[in-house]
Amino acid sequence: MTIVKNIEESGLEESERNAPSYRIISPEKLLSHLEPMKEQLKKRRPQKCLTILEELEDFSIPENMRQHMNELKQSIKKYQLKAALNQLENLSSIYGNSGS
Numbered sequence: 001m002t003i004v005k006n007i008e009e010s011g012l013e014e015s016e017r018n019a020p021s022y023r024i025i026s027p028e029k030l031l032s033h034l035e036p037m038k039e040q041l042k043k044r045r046p047q048k049c050l051t052i053l054e055e056l057e058d059f060s061i062p063e064n065m066r067q068h069m070n071e072l073k074q075s076i077k078k079y080q081l082k083a084a085l086n087q088l089e090n091l092s093s094i095y096g097n098s099g100s
Contacts, residue, residue, distance in 0.1 A: 025059040027095040034088060041076075041085040049076045049084070065095060 025033075033056065040048040053073050061069050068091050075084035 023059045025056070025061065027062050027065060030056070030059075030061065030065065031092055031096055034091070038085065038088055041081050041088065044081055046076050046079055046081060046084075065091070068094075 034052065037049050037052050040046075040052075050073075053069075053076070068087065072084055072087045072091070075081070075087060
C-alpha cells in the first residue's frame with residue numbers, strides 16, 4: 001500500500017478534500033508518513049527514502065515545513081544520510097508537538 005493511499009484513507013479534512021488542484025496534508029499526518037524513513041536512513045537506503053518523498057509530492061506541504069522538507073530531500077539526494085536523519089528528527093521535534 002502506498003503512502004498516498006494511506007494518507008487518503010486516513011481521512012482528509014473537508015477543506016483538504018475540496019482543494020482544487022492539490023491536496024493539503026497536516027504536519028502531523030506528514031510526520032506520521034515520514035516515520036518509516038527513519039529506519040531506511042539508518043539502514044542507508046536512500047532510494048527508498050526518495051520514493052517516500054516522491055509519493056508525497058501529490059500533496060501540498062504546509063508552508064512552514066517546505067524549507068525543511070527541501071533540505072531533507074537534498075541531503076538524501078547527496079547521500080548525506082546522517083544529516084538527513086538529523087533533519088528528520090528535527091522535523092519531528094519541531095512539528096510533532098503542535099497538536100498536543
